[in-house]
Amino acid sequence: MSDEHPTLPYPEPSAEHPTLVIPGGDEQAAPAPPAKRRARWPWVLLIVVVVLAALVVAAELVARAVLPGVVRGIVIEQLDLPQDQQLQVDAAGILLPQLIGGRLDELHLSTDSVTFGGVTGAADVTATGVPLRGGDLTEAHGTVRIDQQQFTSLITASDLPIDEITFAEPDVTASGSFDVFGMPIPVALTVTPGADAGDVLLTPVKLEVAGLSLNAAEIAERFGGAAAQITEPQRICIADQLPAGLTVTGLQIDGSEAVIDVDVDGAIATDESLQQNGTCD
Structure with a gap:
């Protein structure tokens, strides 16, 4: 260089003008931490x-x-x-x-x-x-x-003069006849069925004799003791028609079925x- 254009020296470093360090220079960059693996369990x-x-x-x-x-x-x-x-x-x-x-x-x-x-x-x-x-x-x-047919077979052991059974919920009407002085008298007895201690219980609610509706007193007056059996509640044992392991606890009429x-x-x-x-x- 000529003296006309002299080269100026670099200024001395000072605290007022600190030297900046460029990242990634001579120093080796620190490695990035490894990514965490999610647990699979x-x-x-x-x-x-x-x-x-x-x-x-x-x-x-x-x-x-x-x-x-x-x-x-x-x-x-x-x-x-x-x-x-x-x-x-x-x-x-x-x-x-x-x-x-x-x-x-x-x-x-x-x-x-x-x-x-x-x-x-x-x-x-x-x-x-x-x-x-x-x-x-x-x-x-x-x-x-x-x-009705099966129900009839169940109560044939009763003392009722039964020829035919008809259902009229909640009652049952048993039609038949009984002899008075050797003459058959037609009778229709309406009962309400139930059960008691394993037996079938038939409780009379209405009685028709020869087309006439009579109460128990009138029946006794006209026919005496011969008709008494059909005016009292009837208890019928059906244990001999069912397995011994079965006990009847209730009985009612539902439509055409018992x-x-x-x-x-x-x-x-x-x-x-x-x-x-x-x-x-």
Whole structure:
């Protein structure tokens, strides 16, 4: 350079004008911290739970599909019913724990027609504590519906002169005749049916004799003791027409059917004597 244009020296560094350090210069940049990996175990656990839930639901559906056939076979075998007996089965609650425990909490059985003892009708029974590996029921109760013909066969053991039975809810009219001095007198007795201590109870509400409506005093006056038997409540034992394990607790007329409420002895499932007809002492 010439003296005319001399080179000026750099100013001395001072606190007033600090030297700036350019980032990324000679110093090596610090490495960035590694990205955190998300934990996978909650997703794995969720998948396991979903799969187990699906298996439980599938097992429950299979149990509900198989159980009716199994129970039907047990009932038919233990109660000695026909092999083609129609029987609908429905179990309450979640089945898997009950099946594992070997006992059903509640079982509902129904059929449109079944014959037991000497009676044929539609039956609807609810049983609780039903063992699947044999044993007694905890308890059971239900209803049996029978028509006029079956009801007539039930009460033929009474002292009523019955030729025909007709239903007129809530009563029953028994038509027939009784002899007075060797002459048949037509009579129609209307009674209200019920049950007491296992027996059928018929309580008279109206009596027609030879077309005339008479009360008990008038009947006694005209016909004496010969007609007394049809003016008093009639108690009819039907134990000999039903399995000994059944006890009649109620009886009423519903339209064209007689509805009989029954309690079932839980031992009927194992005790053959309870499956046979009872006796009237």
